[in-house]
Amino acid sequence: MQSYTLVITVLFLLLAQLAVKLVTKDTIQKKLWAQYVRFSPSSQLKTYQAKAAEIAHVVKEKNAISPQDHYARWTKLNRQFDKLTKEKAELESELATRQAQFAKYVSYAITASITAPLWFFRYQYRKQVFFYIERGVFPAWIDWCLALPFMATGCVGLTIWSAVVKAVLGQIEVMVRFMLSEEVQKPVKVAKVEEVK
Amino acid sequence: MSDLDFALEPTLESVVLHDSLKWVFVGGKGGVGKTTTSCSVAIQLAMAHPAEEFLLISTDPAHNLSDAFNQKFGKDAKKVDGLANLSCMEIDPESGMADMALQAQSQFNNDPNDPLGGMFKDMTGSIPGIDEALSFMEVLKHIKTQTAAPGAIADVAAITYKTIIFDTAPTGHTLRFLQLPSTLEKLLGKVQTLSNKFAPMLSMLGGGAAQQQQTQEMLAKLTEIQSQVTEANNQFQNPELTTFVPVCIAEFLSLYETERLIQELISYNMDVTSIVVNQLLFADSTEDECKRCVARWAMQKKYLSQMDELYEDYHLVKMPLLGKEVRGLANLKKFSKYLLTPYDPVVNGGLVFDLEDAK
Numbered sequence: 001m002q003s004y005t006l007v008i009t010v011l012f013l014l015l016a017q018l019a020v021k022l023v024t025k026d027t028i029q030k031k032l033w034a035q036y037v038r039f040s041p042s043s044q045l046k047t048y049q050a051k052a053a054e055i056a057h058v059v060k061e062k063n064a065i066s067p068q069d070h071y072a073r074w075t076k077l078n079r080q081f082d083k084l085t086k087e088k089a090e091l092e093s094e095l096a097t098r099q100a101q102f103a104k105y106v107s108y109a110i111t112a113s114i115t116a117p118l119w120f121f122r123y124q125y126r127k128q129v130f131f132y133i134e135r136g137v138f139p140a141w142i143d144w145c146l147a148l149p150f151m152a153t154g155c156v157g158l159t160i161w162s163a164v165v166k167a168v169l170g171q172i173e174v175m176v177r178f179m180l181s182e183e184v185q186k187p188v189k190v191a192k193v194e195e196v197k
Numbered sequence: 198m199s200d201l202d203f204a205l206e207p208t209l210e211s212v213v214l215h216d217s218l219k220w221v222f223v224g225g226k227g228g229v230g231k232t233t234t235s236c237s238v239a240i241q242l243a244m245a246h247p248a249e250e251f252l253l254i255s256t257d258p259a260h261n262l263s264d265a266f267n268q269k270f271g272k273d274a275k276k277v278d279g280l281a282n283l284s285c286m287e288i289d290p291e292s293g294m295a296d297m298a299l300q301a302q303s304q305f306n307n308d309p310n311d312p313l314g315g316m317f318k319d320m321t322g323s324i325p326g327i328d329e330a331l332s333f334m335e336v337l338k339h340i341k342t343q344t345a346a347p348g349a350i351a352d353v354a355a356i357t358y359k360t361i362i363f364d365t366a367p368t369g370h371t372l373r374f375l376q377l378p379s380t381l382e383k384l385l386g387k388v389q390t391l392s393n394k395f396a397p398m399l400s401m402l403g404g405g406a407a408q409q410q411q412t413q414e415m416l417a418k419l420t421e422i423q424s425q426v427t428e429a430n431n432q433f434q435n436p437e438l439t440t441f442v443p444v445c446i447a448e449f450l451s452l453y454e455t456e457r458l459i460q461e462l463i464s465y466n467m468d469v470t471s472i473v474v475n476q477l478l479f480a481d482s483t484e485d486e487c488k489r490c491v492a493r494w495a496m497q498k499k500y501l502s503q504m505d506e507l508y509e510d511y512h513l514v515k516m517p518l519l520g521k522e523v524r525g526l527a528n529l530k531k532f533s534k535y536l537l538t539p540y541d542p543v544v545n546g547g548l549v550f551d552l553e554d555a556k
Binding site: 067068070071072075076078079082 | 449452453456460500503504506507
């Protein structure tokens with residue numbers, strides 16, 4: 001593979017890795033599971049969704065009437081609500097195992113599409129030179145360090161380059177998180193209260 | 198078309214005349230008239246079966262049975278003055294705990310100067326649910342007596358009661374108490390499995406023959422308790438043997454609590470077929486001059502009609518609010534009559550101001 005193709009591919013993979021870190025794997029798994037539940041042909045999931053919809057309907061009906069004025073109807077709705085909630089909880093525990101399995105597959109997919117290629121490239125193109133450093137720009141020992149692990153001194157390979165890019169992206173992440181975080185109010189000096197004698 | 202054809206009669210006849218009932222629990226939120234109702238049920242049962250013995254047990258430390266009958270009762274069953282086949286018992290959890298603590302301590306350490314002396318009592322006294330456990334121990338004792346073959350009872354003084362009526366605690370711990378049998382069953386089962394697994398190892402660790410014998414005795418005792426607990430569990434879930442009578446008043450919160458209670462009882466497979474609605478005013482505007490009574494009766498009627506719709510599969514017994522507290526055997530007899538024949542305000546209205554003063 002051409003060096004510039006590899007550089008751009010690895011850059012995108014590293015950006016994807018950062019994106020997964022920011023969004024968190026958990027969120028991705030949950031969102032994908034929600035979509036799967038919506039479009040899946042599985043009957044168990046359809047039953048679960050129907051139950052959830054029924055519960056929402058019963059709650060809406062219950063909140064629309066006064067328990068004191070329509071006690072019998074309210075209590076019957078309450079009984080229905082308890083029964084449906086119990087059934088939903090049972091379905092949920094069955095689905096929890098399925099969800100855990102689904103989350104595992106999502107995790108495998110993320111690893112296969114981002115982490116695995118990175119490792120593969122690092123191994124496959126470990127001797128490919130990406131950049132050359134002009135002699136004299138840095139001291140000799142820095143040139144030697146930048147050439148690790150397999151390069152001749154003065155060359156920069158994929159390992160060092162991706163490590164540097166990762167560090168830069170890490171700093172960008174810190175800045176973005178800081179900018180998106182809540183502003184801390186400046187502490188106000190409390191006026192001294194005079195004692196009433 | 199009338200649903201009255203399908204409505205169940207509004208009396209407790211199904212409880213009082215039910216021949217095979219052994220356990221009757223009366224429960225509900227505080228202040229609804231549980232004790233009055235439990236005393237009334239006990240009296241009607243005793244009067245319907247004069248040749249049989251009945252026992253009314255209360256675990257409320259406020260000695261409500263003594264107040265209800267104007268007679269002192271204690272932790273030993275004592276007959277009610279005027280009703281020879283009804284006995285009452287008030288289990289005081291605190292003194293029961295003290296007895297148990299003394300007994301346990303005497304087994305372990307007889308030294309009166311032992312600084313750890315009071316520790317056992319302090320420890321066990323603060324266990325939540327201990328009062329339920331104690332009343333349950335009492336239940337187990339009676340199960341032992343009642344299920345033993347005639348002639349096999351070692352204690353000659355032990356009486357076999359036809360039915361035992363429980364005036365349950367007002368704090369809502371009743372449900373925990375009813376859960377005890379199944380909880381204990383599981384607990385004891387686990388202890389049994391564990392002890393079977395570790396018995397060879399423990400015997401290897403030594404301790405001599407005396408220690409081993411003590412362990413064996415303890416295990417035998419546990420097995421005995423376990424079989425009694427299983428029996429209690431089976432009896433409480435058998436509708437021919439056990440029933441629960443919730444008591445409530447015609448107000449929203451009481452009804453809501455009663456509904457929750459009934460749903461929980463259903464989940465424990467406990468039979469509930471009757472509900473007592475107490476403290477009803479029966480103040481129709483044409484006959485009653487008290488505007489407040491008429492207004493409150495209107496509110497009560499609203500809830501009563503809702504209850505008729507909600508509990509059409511239950512016997513809904515409607516009891517009146519009287520002019521005085523229902524205390525003493527004579528007054529309780531007058532009041533309890535209406536558990537079996539529905540109260541009619543027109544015909545029976547005289548009862549409201551007819552109660553005798555306490556002597």
